Amino acid sequence: MIVTFSCRVSKIAEDIMSEQDENCASTDDSEEGAKICKMLEQAAEPEVMMAGLTSEQMISFSSYQAKQKEARQNEVAKKVESALEVAGLSSRDVTPFLKVRVTSLAHKISATNTIKKEGLITIWNPTEKQKADLVEGQVYIATGLLPSAHCTNILYLHARGSSTMWKPLASAQAADFQPFFTPRKAVELSLIGEVPLASEFDIAGVVLHVGDVYLCSNQKRQWLFLTDGSKFISASQSTEQDDCLLAVSFSCSSASDDGAFFSYALSGNTVGYLRLWSLPS
The missing domain is CATH 1.10.287 (Helix Hairpins)
Structure with a gap:
């Protein structure tokens, strides 16, 4: 949403500047x-x-x-x-927030199989220390959290930066738990299916086609098609098939700006998507 907001603001500013008379x-x-x-x-x-x-x-x-x-x-x-x-894009008093994705821990000597739980913590008005100290893969003892919602295996929590404490667990203590963190990495389109569920990953590719904007169920939508040159290999055949193609659908409320998400000029350019999350289909 931040990117979309910035793009709309930039487009309005560029249009006005291009209309200025330099004479x-x-x-x-x-x-x-x-x-x-x-x-x-x-x-x-x-x-x-x-x-x-x-x-x-x-x-x-x-x-x-x-x-x-x-x-x-x-x-x-x-x-x-x-x-x-x-256009409804003037300066607004927006409360900053930080979203932290967390997972439950299982002790190495636990006799029972613990079901992994995922959580998403929203920290409103995070402190500068929290923004600097929170590190991926680190184990923390967090206090001052409040439940927000629960959906299947995902627990949603929230807190305010000034009232939330994040204490890093010592390395010796963290070693008592089973491995839980897989560093995010870039993957080829042909290997997306091998990414473990709930794991984050990055992709990059060349844009082949930018679709037209259209309306569907009160939403404005646009498709983007890209490839990274990796080959699709069928499970029943060992030979390489066609290049992998990724189709990405972007949507927002139809009440928003009439402009497109992406310009047709993006075709032929290399783009990257970071911090994608693998979910069950």
């Missing part, structure tokens, strides 16, 4: 710098004319250009601010 325009046409600017615009060889300007004329022209640049920047800023307000 000379002044509220005081009698100003010497404005007169020189007009003459340069109308001259057949402006470079020759500029070379013949005196030092005083160059100072007047440079001063005029600086004023014009500042005036254009102020005008663009006002137009962008107004356009963002109309």
Whole structure:
């Protein structure tokens, strides 16, 4: 959502900037710098004319250009601010949060088979220390958490940064538990099916086609197709088949901006997706 918001803001700003007139325009046409600017615009060889300007004329022209640049920047800023307000994208007081994915631990000497539990903790207003100290693969003792929701095997918790404590467990104590962390890694499209459930992974590929935006069930959708050159190998055949192709569907409320998620110009470019989560189909 942050990326979509930033893209929409950037697009509005770029459209307004592209519409700005770079020609000379002044509220005081009698100003010497404005007169020189007009003459340069109308001259057949402006470079020759500029070379013949005196030092005083160059100072007047440079001063005029600086004023014009500042005036254009102020005008663009006002137009962008107004356009963002109309589009519902003006500055808002947003509460920062941090999502931490966690998993349960099983003791090595436990006689029973413990069912692994997954959890997602939302920390509202996380402290700078928490953002810097929380490390993937580290075991923590967390306090100050509150249950939010429970769905199948996933437990949702939340807390506020100032009231939540995260104490790292000593390495010697953490060694008493069964291995639980698999470092995230990049995988080829042909090997996505081998990624363990609930594990995170990264992928990269070349965009082959950017689909058109369409509406479906009050949602705006767009498809993106990419490949990384890896080959699909059938379970019944040992020979390589066609290149693997990944189709990704993006969607959001149809009430949002009419623009596309991705430009058609993205075709042929290399893109990457980070921190994908393998879930049962």
